[in-house]
Amino acid sequence: MPAPLYVSTRGGGDAVPFREALLDGLAPDGGLYVPTEIPVLPDDWASASDRAALGATVLSAWLPEVTDLGALVEDALSFPIPLVSLGDGVHVLELFHGPTLSFKDVGARTMARLMADALQGEEVTILAATSGDTGSAVADGFAGVPGVRVVLLYPKGGVSDVQERQLIVARDGVQALAVEGTFDDCQRLVKAAFAERAPGDRRLSSANSINIGRLLPQMLYTTWALRQLGEPGTVVVPSGNLGNLTAATMAMRAGLPVTGFVAAHNANDGFVRFLDGADAPASASVPTLSNAMDVGVPSNLERLRSLFSDADLRALVHGETVTDHETLAAMRRVHDETGYVADPHTAVGLEAIRRRRADGVSGPMVVLSTAHPAKFPDAVAEATGVTPSAPPRLARLREAPTAVDTIPAELDALRRYI
Numbered sequence: 163m164p165a166p167l168y169v170s171t172r173g174g175g176d177a178v179p180f181r182e183a184l185l186d187g188l189a190p191d192g193g194l195y196v197p198t199e200i201p202v203l204p205d206d207w208a209s210a211s212d213r214a215a216l217g218a219t220v221l222s223a224w225l226p227e228v229t230d231l232g233a234l235v236e237d238a239l240s241f242p243i244p245l246v247s248l249g250d251g252v253h254v255l256e257l258f259h260g261p262t263l264s265f266k267d268v269g270a271r272t273m274a275r276l277m278a279d280a281l282q283g284e285e286v287t288i289l290a291a292t293s294g295d296t297g298s299a300v301a302d303g304f305a306g307v308p309g310v311r312v313v314l315l316y317p318k319g320g321v322s323d324v325q326e327r328q329l330i331v332a333r334d335g336v337q338a339l340a341v342e343g344t345f346d347d348c349q350r351l352v353k354a355a356f357a358e359r360a361p362g363d364r365r366l367s368s369a370n371s372i373n374i375g376r377l378l379p380q381m382l383y384t385t386w387a388l389r390q391l392g393e394p395g396t397v398v399v400p401s402g403n404l405g406n407l408t409a410a411t412m413a414m415r416a417g418l419p420v421t422g423f424v425a426a427h428n429a430n431d432g433f434v435r436f437l438d439g440a441d442a443p444a445s446a447s448v449p450t451l452s453n454a455m456d457v458g459v460p461s462n463l464e465r466l467r468s469l470f471s472d473a474d475l476r477a478l479v480h481g482e483t484v485t486d487h488e489t490l491a492a493m494r495r496v497h498d499e500t501g502y503v504a505d506p507h508t509a510v511g512l513e514a515i516r517r518r519r520a521d522g523v524s525g526p527m528v529v530l531s532t533a534h535p536a537k538f539p540d541a542v543a544e545a546t547g548v549t550p551s552a553p554p555r556l557a558r559l560r561e562a563p564t565a566v567d568t569i570p571a572e573l574d575a576l577r578r579y580i
């Protein structure tokens with residue numbers, strides 16, 4: 163079967179192969195690339211011996227042009243992804259043991275290798291708007307990839323100390339920019355830079371979840387979790403820009419036995435309201451404890467709505483809103499009951515699970531745990547009284563040299579860097 167092609171969610175332009183969708187990031191009409199078809203997951207996925215084998219099984223029909231997918235996945239995912247049981251059928255898939263301690267390492271590291279494979283001597287500047295974790299995962303994942311420059315935009319004052327430190331560590335070929343504005347401003351600037359490309363400009367691409375190259379590898383770990391679970395289950399996704407959820411629904415469409423999805427949001431819950439029948443969200447983001455989920459206008463909703471009808475999406479995904487107060491309470495409750503220390507993002511998912519259980523929903527539930535608790539030591543200590551011990555690589559950050567410029571939230575200011 164030929165590999166899927168990719169079309170814009172907005173219907174403009176032709177269907178393109180993966181390489182072009184990956185290198186372009188955003189479709190020329192401003193839409194997001196979606197696959198024209200979803201290859202069926204091969205029957206033997208549940209017997210794959212390890213993650214490299216599973217990676218090859220899940221992705222080979224998507225990426226037949228990549229010669230050794232198993233080796234590529236193994237090299238990208240050189241850290242554990244354990245599935246931890248908290249009892250009562252609740253499982254935590256810890257996706258945060260990579261170099262920058264968030265799940266974004268999985269997508270970013272795999273995507274960097276796919277891009278190195280696709281560039282074939284071309285050069286590209288990657289623009290990434292980050293609400294905290296994308297930027298450092300992308301900077302880390304792409305460090306050392308020849309032909310790639312990275313420009314990171316993050317909301318000044320909108321990320322935690324540890325996150326900022328991870329973003330502004332001096333890295334070869336990486337420019338960090340603190341934008342005087344919100345994450346939505348950063349995202350708007352990136353979109354504007356794409357929209358106003360001039361013919362002679364260097365090739366621009368994206369590495370956040372608007373790039374389909376991040377979403378394909380993200381299908382892997384939901385599959386990995388269900389392979390370890392050995393039975394169908396509900397997948398609970400602490401959500402912001404909805405990339406993680408979109409990838410998980412693509413895995414289900416490919417044939418993964420998922421019984422349902424829960425989108426767990428903080429106060430930035432426009433998607434939850436959309437699932438309840440409201441219009442697509444258009445409101446500004448508000449700051450919360452789970453700041454990597456502070457997204458007012460989730461980009462990937464456009465993708466979800468092109469993959470599913472609104473009615474199907476509302477039937478498939480259940481939404482929950484969790485306030486900061488409830489997040490801290492969930493961290494405390496889970497720690498008291500099980501001894502498990504969760505970061506605020508994961509705790510939003512764990513609170514959503516508590517409510518589903520209270521509503522009578524049974525069966526296994528897997529929360530995609532997106533960040534290491536040591537990234538949010540203040541919130542963890544406040545909720546549980548425990549100060550999470552920082553992995554050595556986080557401690558080393560304190561001494562590393564940094565480099566960052568501050569810019570106003572204006573396209574002209576950004577253009578000077580690209």
Ligand SMILES: *Cc1c(COP(=O)(O)O)cnc(C)c1O
Nearest residue numbers: 295402403404405406454532533
């Ligand atoms: C990015 C991020 C999220 C949200 O993921 P989306 O794919 O944008 O929905 C949740 N938690 C953490 C820790 C993140 O870094």
